[in-house]
Amino acid sequence: DAGVTQSPTHLIKTRGQQVTLRCSPKSGHDTVSWYQQALGQGPQFIFQYYEEEERQRGNFPDRFSGHQFPNYSSELNVNALLLGDSALYLCASSPGPGQGGRTGYNEQFFGPGTRLTVL
Amino acid sequence: GQNIDQPTEMTATEGAIVQINCTYQTSGFNGLFWYQQHAGEAPTFLSYNVLDGLEEKGRFSSFLSRSKGYSYLLLKELQMKDSASYLCAADGTGFQKLVFGTGTRLLVSP
Numbered sequence: 001d002a003g004v005t006q007s008p009t010h011l012i013k014t015r016g017q018q019v020t021l022r023c024s025p026k027s028g029h030d031t032v033s034w035y036q037q038a039l040g041q042g043p044q045f046i047f048q049y050y051e052e053e054e055r056q057r058g059n060f061p062d063r064f065s066g067h068q069f070p071n072y073s074s075e076l077n078v079n080a081l082l083l084g085d086s087a088l089y090l091c092a093s094s095p096g097p098g099q100g101g102r103t104g105y106n107e108q109f110f111g112p113g114t115r116l117t118v119l
Numbered sequence: 120g121q122n123i124d125q126p127t128e129m130t131a132t133e134g135a136i137v138q139i140n141c142t143y144q145t146s147g148f149n150g151l152f153w154y155q156q157h158a159g160e161a162p163t164f165l166s167y168n169v170l171d172g173l174e175e176k177g178r179f180s181s182f183l184s185r186s187k188g189y190s191y192l193l194l195k196e197l198q199m200k201d202s203a204s205y206l207c208a209a210d211g212t213g214f215q216k217l218v219f220g221t222g223t224r225l226l227v228s229p
Contacts, residue, residue, distance in 0.1 A: 004161075031215070033215060033216070035217075035219075040221070041221050041222070042123070042208070042219030042220050042221045042222050043162070043206070043217070043219050045216050045217060045218070048216060055214065056212065056214060092215075094215050107164050107167065108215050108217065109164070110161040110162045110163070111161055112160065113161055
């Protein structure tokens, strides 16, 4: 059973460019969350997708947008890249409402991340 | 506002016991998670608490006091491979919108 996968592993961009990161959730999961983790910090919640809609959003500007496809995979797009966008971008999948685990909570499984460097 | 506080760094020796504390303030509360993260890798789930008390899972235990906004992760019989960052995260919405602390970097020495 494949876990959460993300692509690419590493990416180097320059300021002002746009980037798209991809995530495939763990089999059976329909909810995808995206986090940004700067060096030495904890992950920060960007947004979450469920049923192809953005369900929740953190304190990130509109330059950060996303999409979820019918097969539950997801993309994170960042426009007009800034130096401060350099970080590890983590995707996490979890079962949605109605798919709740036997433990009563929905554990998030994280992917390996995409390391984005903006020069 | 929402705030998660945990120590930046801790050191311990192999075979010892270490307790990593976490205090949280969130507008809502639907559980407290602990994750382990090795350098350059993704966080991996360790534990979840939503009710007060201690949850034990092998060498790792986690405690929660909702009234005090406090949790700790207890690691017993430390091994070198336990050197990692330990992230405390609160779910304030019930939909896995996790608010993470900055993480506690644990260094286990021989």
